[in-house]
Amino acid sequence: MGEINSYKDLRVWQTAMDIAVLVYDLTRDFPKDELYGMTSQIRRAAVSVPANIAEGFGRESSGSFVSFLRVAQGSFKELETHLQLSARVGLADDQNVAPALAQCDELGRMLRAYIRSIQRSADER
DSSP, X not given: OOOOOSGGGOHHHHHHHHHHHHHHHHHTTSOGGGXXXXXXXXXXXXXXXXXXXXXXXXXXXXXXXXXXXXXXXXXHHHHHHHHHHHHHTTSSOHHHHHHHHHHHHXXXXXXHHHHHHHHHHHHHO
């Protein structure tokens, strides 16, 4: 990977954005009576992940950045749960939710690895 000048250069942020777009597409087909329920919850969780990565990147310290990455992790776990529940209650088909959950698995690994990497770098200073 090239030089990182912005949060937009982070693969973890790019992946989180891709998932948010996928989630918006998926929830577009949810029933209208879920607009302020599950649709809203899923979308807010999905948007929170890249937003927290971006906000943390803008902080002055690696400790603060890690804190925001952990918040992003929490939002991502919330998103996974909402997606699984939406399939279980019949708001979405398993086959439509599966690609988002697969990307969530990848994002989870990326977030954990990135947090460990930042912490190691901070420890070495």
